[in-house]
Amino acid sequence: MQTRGFNNFSYADIATELGITKASLHYHFPGKAELGQALLARYAERFSEALARIDADVPDAAMKLEAYACLYADVLRGKRMCMCGILAAEYQTLPEPMRKAVIRFFDDNQRWLADVVEQGRADGSLSLTGSADDTAQSILSTLEGAMLVARPYGNLARFNSTAHQLLASLTT
DSSP: OOOOOSTTTOHHHHHHTTTTOHHHHHHHSHHHHHHHHHHHHHHHHHHHHHHHHHHHHHHHHHHHHHHHHHHHHHHHHTOOOOHHHHHHHGGGOOOOOHHHHHHHHHHHHHHHHHHHHHHHHHHOOOOOOOHHHHHHHHHHHHHHHHHHHHHTOOOOOHHHHHHHHHHHHHOO
């Protein structure tokens, strides 16, 4: 899903990747929607765990934002997209439970970012022109968009340049 989206992958793709039969996959996930929900839930859980590690390991707000941007860069480096970013492009064609999961992923990320931004505002390491929520939404949207634009060029430097500019605009 991170390379082709939901509508352009098949059970055969997943079965081949995992080295199992399509029948085994169908046994656990009778429909593509159930498989998509499971993949999305696993992705969101892993992303949430990465955010928890950043919280635990990185005390400074500006450095947390850099670590967050690195999560996106690492995905792009692997020639993949943020799963929810690619699914957002297909949003209107997704099953309703997947739509809700995409929104929940973005909302969770925006909340985490708003907390980090607020921490940076409080300790004076970040300078905001708007609310923490607006700034968090801008960070999330900019990084997701930067991935989309960098992808066809196959150029991680394009993403990194945008991420660096964004973070530099927030630091005092």
